[in-house]
Amino acid sequence: MADARARFGELVRRVRSEGPQHVTVRAQEEVVVISAEEFRRLKNGATGAALVAAFQASPYREVEIEPERLPMPVRDPVL
Numbered sequence: 001m002a003d004a005r006a007r008f009g010e011l012v013r014r015v016r017s018e019g020p021q022h023v024t025v026r027a028q029e030e031v032v033v034i035s036a037e038e039f040r041r042l043k044n045g046a047t048g049a050a051l052v053a054a055f056q057a058s059p060y061r062e063v064e065i066e067p068e069r070l071p072m073p074v075r076d077p078v079l
Contacts (some may be wrong), residue, residue, distance in 0.1 A: 011023075011033060015033050015034065015035050017034060019034075019038075020032050020033065020034045021033045021036070
């Protein structure tokens, strides 16, 4: 983490100059860092309002839906 904090500025500069940067943790790709501009472009103003409006306009909005109940696996507590 100390190395990550020390190199954060470099990461930001590379995102701005080279584009998205892939970050790995223990040799596994965990996240991709993108610029705020790219994030806004990808999000394209999406807020979820259209989905809420579609659900509210549905003729089936009063139908009760029971979720399928799956048995929860029991795990030994970690001590």
